[in-house]
Amino acid sequence: MKIFNSYTNKLEEFVPIHKGNVNMYVCGPTVYNYIHIGNARPVIFFDTVRNYFEFRNYKVKFVSNFTDVDDKIIAKAIELKQTEKEITDKFISAFLSDVEKVNSSTDYIKPRVTDYMDHIIEYIEILVDKGFAYVVDGDVYFRVANVKDYGILSNRKIDDLLVGARIEINIKKENPLDFTLWKKTDLGIQFDSPFGKGRPGWHTECVAMIDDVFGEQIDIHGGGSGLMFPHHENEIAQSKVLNNHSLAKYWMHNGFINIGESKMSKSEGEVVFVKDLDVNPNGFRLYTLSTHYRSPINYTDEALDVYVKEWEKILRTYSAIFLKLDLNDKLYANAKIEPDLLVIFKEFLTAMDNDFNTANAITALQNLNKKANQLLRSKVEDEVLLSALKLFDDFFIVLGLKTDKKPLSMEDKETYNLWNKARADKDFDSADKYRLLLQEKGII
Ligand SMILES: [Zn+2]
Structure with a gap:
């Protein structure tokens, strides 16, 4: 299997740190609003990555966090006259029902920042003790100057970064690029720490949680391409100085979903919330996965509709085969492999092995649909039809497509x-x- 590693900017052979295991972490949502379809892309894509690893018999430990401490959460709590916890509990459960709605698994480890506060504070203390961070008036900053190749993930040069960073004048920082690990706050929820009352910075939360949940370098760290800088760059910087590794062996980033000319973000007007999506989830999933994950998707209702119809076509074939086999009591017979089906199966594996090329995997699924229709029409033995049905099932499992077909009573x-x-x-x-x-x- 090959993965495009954003860290090295190369397509690399996937070699897990522990044979047969995949440890992966995907940055989760900051929970102060419903998620839009742009946020659903990593939810669908990395779930598919997990499915494929499991399909290839890897044992996957999948972790994705909830950022439940943040200025935007505090602002929302003040606006709605609720506690931060009321806000975050509400949007965590809304998020999980959206995850289910797009057929992604909710069965994964979900650390919340508020549950890891002790560990996060301890992590910052170690950085301070070792001289990698410094305390100024209740704030704690990370000392970027200690990191030799800062900017490596996002391919940025320190000098260019400095030009941008100088715009924000903060006299407390030794270097404009230094980032906040702990922020002194007097608004909203505060946590006690040796540095004073405040809350942690986002970049240190993920890395401290990864440190606690996995305790070592992980195989894959995923997230949207918008997180590459500064978030992931800063996660790497902390891991480099403390553990001398890049946190994850492979870094994977998915592209945006654009509506019109603008990338979808929570602050802009033109958003489509997942909760408001009124289409078959399998169609939406096919649509999302029909573009290579590193390329942007330019969302239109028409393009989505194409894949909703595509799913209906596939389901029709699948249902016809299922019914025929069920009526003939052949659902549990021994399948007979048909050479053309084997070719299609290899197409699918080749696509997925090549940096999770789900676009080509969907082409293989469409080829399977055509072939299965031919087999149905040419009245082949049920055992051959059964092998087509089983192939559909395999593809469905990997791509996260669900049917509710059950044998008839x-x-x-x-x-x-x-x-x-x-x-x-x-x-x-x-x-x-x-x-x-x-x-x-x-x-x-
Ligand atoms: Zn993160």
């Missing part, structure tokens, strides 16, 4: 057979009655 099979018999006997009244029954149950 005895009663439903009986109805189906009666419908067939009535049609054969040209007993149209009975046939209509049975057809309606079957349609009501979504069987045909």
Whole structure:
């Protein structure tokens, strides 16, 4: 398997730190609002990455945090006259239901900043003790000057960064590039620390939580490309000085979803919230994954609709095969491999092995759909159809596409057979009655 590593800017062979295991962390949301479809992209993509690793028999430890301490949360709490906890609890549960809505797994480790406060403070103390950070008037800053290749992830030069950083004048900092690890606050929720009352900086939260949950360098750190600088750069800087490694062996970044000309962000007007999406989640998932994860998506309703229809086509074929096999009691028979199906399976694996090229994997799924339709029409043995069905199931598992197909009950099979018999006997009244029954149950 190959992964494009943002850290080295190269396509690299994936070699896990511990054989057969994948430890991965994806930056999670700051929970003060509902997520929009741009936020759903990493939720869908990294879930697919996890699915594929598991499909290839890796044991995956998947961690994604909740940033539940932040100025925006404090502002919202003041605005709504609620506690920070009320705000964050509400949006954490809203987030998880959106994750479920787009068919991503909610079964992962979800550290919250507020639960890790002791560890985060301890982490900052170590940085201060070792001279990698300094305290000024209740604030703590990270000393960037100690990091040899600061800017390596985002390919930025210190001099260029300095030009940008000088705009923000902070006389407390030794160097304009130094970033906040602890911020003295007098507004909203505050936490006690040896530096005084305040709250941690975002960049130190993720790295301290990774340190506590994994305790060592991880395989993959993921997130949106907007996080590369300064967030991920600063995570790396802390890990470099303290642990002498780049925190993750592979860094992966997904592109934005644009609406019109602007990238979607919570502060802009033109957002589509996941909670308001009124389309089949499988269609939305196919749409999101039909563009390579490193490329931007220019969202339009029309383009989304194409993939909603694509899913309907695939589901029709899948359902027809499922029903035929079910009625013939062949759902659990031994499948017979058809050479063309094997070719399609290899296409799929090749695509996913090549930096999770889900766009090409979806092409393989469409090829499977065409082939399965041909097989249905050419009346092949049920055992061959079964191998097509199993291939669909494999692709669905990896891409996170869900169907609710279940074998028919005895009663439903009986109805189906009666419908067939009535049609054969040209007993149209009975046939209509049975057809309606079957349609009501979504069987045909
Ligand atoms: Zn993070």
